[in-house]
Amino acid sequence: MGETPAVAGRRSRIPAESRWLALGTVLVLVLAVVSLFVGVSEVSLPQLLAGENEAWDLFWISRVPRTLAVILAGTAVAVAGLILQLMVRNRFVEPSTVGTVESATLGILVVTVAIPAAPLIMKMGVASIFALGGTALFLAVLGRLPARNTLLVPIVGIMLGGVIGSVTTFFAYKYDLLQTLSNWMIGDFSGVLRGRYELLWIVAVLTLAGYLAADRFTVAGLGADFTTNLGMNHKAIMRLGLVLVSLISAVVVTVVGAVPFLGLIVPNIVSLLFGDNLRRAVPWTALFGAGFVLICDIIGRTIHFPYEVPVGMVMSVLGATIFLALLLKTRKRNAK
Template identity: 50%
Template sequence: MTAPVSQPQPLYRSPWVIGTAVVLVTIALAVTSVFVGAADLTPSDVLTGQLNEAQRSALFISRIPRTIAIVLSGSAMAVAGLVMQLVVRNRFVEPSTTGTTAGASAGILIVLLVNPGAPVIIKLIVSTIGALTVTAVFVVLIARIPARQSVLIPLVGIMTATVVEAGVTFVALRHNLLQSIGAWTTGNFAPIIAGRYELLFLVGLASLATWVTADRITIIGLGKDTATNLGVSYRATLI
C-alpha cells in the first residue's frame, strides 16, 4: 500500500502571495485616497511639481496626514482586536464588549469637564488612558472566570461597558456635553490635518512591537499552564 501523495498548494494560496497582494492593494488605495477630495489635485500635478499654493496646502496639510491617519488607525485596530481575542481566548470580544470604547468616552468627558480648551493631543492621551483603564478592569474580571465558561467573557465585557457608558451619559447630560461626546466617538477622518494626528505614530510603533512579540502573545492565548510550560512569563506578557 502506497502512501498518499500530497498535492502541491496552488501559488495563489501561498501566504506570501496573499500578503504581497494585500500590501499592494493597500498602497494603491492609499495613493488613490490622496487625490480624492474637494480640492482639484491630480497625480500629474504632483509628479511634475506644478502645484500652486492651494494644492500644496491641500496635499501636505490635509490629504497626506489624512491618509497616514487612516492607515495607522486601521492597522492598529486590526492588530489590537486580534491580540485581545487571543489573550481572552474568545472571538466575540471587540472594543465595545470590553469597555474600551466606553473608557475612551469617559476620558474625553473628563477633559471636557476639567479643561474644555485643552489641545487635541491632551484629549487623545486622556482618552487613551481611560480606554486602557477600563480594559484593564475587564481583563482582571475575566481572569476569575473558568476557561470552560467562555460564554461569560463577552457578557462581563458588555456589563462593564454598560456601567461605564451609563455613568458617562448621565454626567454628559447634566453638563450638556452629550453631543460633544458623540462627535469625539464617531469615526470621521475629514477634519484630520497636520498637527492633529501625530500621536498615531506611537500607535504604529505599538503595532510593530506587537508584531515582534506575536509568538509570545500566541502562546499565552493557549492558556497560563501551557505558556508556563513553554517558558513564557504569562503575567508579564499579558500586562
C-alpha cells in the same frame, strides 16, 4: 538526507505567502492613492503636475495626513483586536466590545471637564489610564465567570461597555458636552489635518511592539499552565498585551474617535485564512485592517457626495452585519 514532505511544504508556502502579501500591499497602496484624490475640493494629478499651489497645499495639509491617519488607525486597531482575542481566548471580543473604548472616552471627558484647555497629548494620557482600567476591569470580571462560554464573554463585555458608556453620556449631558462626546464615539477622519494626526504614529510603534512579541502572545493564548511550563511569565505577557491594547485604543479614540468592529471582524477573517499563529497573522491583519478602513472611508466620502458620512457609521453597519454572521455561524457549529 532529504527534506521531509512537511518541511518541503512549509518552504514552498513561504514564497507563495510572500507574493500574496506583496499583492495585498499593492492593493492597499492603490486604495491609498484613490483616497488621496477623493473629496469635495478637487485635487487631481494634472493640477499637481501643473504645480498649482492651492492643489499642492490641500494635498499636503489635508489629503496626505487623512490617508496616513486611516492606514495607521486601521492597522493598529485590527492588531489590537487580534492581541485581545488571544489574551481572553475568545474570537468575539475587541476593544469596542469589552469597555476599553468606552473607558478611553470617559477619560477624555473627565480631562475636558476638569481642564478645558488641555492639549491633545494630555487627553491621550488620561484616556490611556482610563482605558487600562476599563480593560483590566473586564479581565477581572472575566476571571470570575464560572465558565468561558463563547457567547457569554462578548455579552459581558458589551454590558460593561454599556454601563461605562451610560455614565459617560450622563456627565456629558450634565456638562453640555454631548455634541463633543459624539466626536469621540463615532470615528471620523474629516477633521484630520497636518498637525492633528501625528500622535497616530505612536500606534505604529505599538503595533510593531505587538509584532515583535507575537510569539509570546501566541503561547500565552494557550493558557497560563502551558506558558509557565515553557519558562515564560504569563502575567507579564498579559500585562504587556493589556498595555498595548489600551494605549492603541486610547490614541485612536483621542485623535479620530472610535472605530467599531474593526478589531473583531478582521482578526476573525485572518484566523480563518491563516490560523492562530500571531507572528504570521499580524502582517495580514494590518493589511486587512488598513484596506477595510480605506474602503469604508472612501464609501463615506462618496455615498452621499458632496456630504460626508463618518467612517464610524459605515463601519458600524458593515461590522455589525459581519459580527452577526459570525455569531450565527458559531451557534450552528455548537449545535451540531
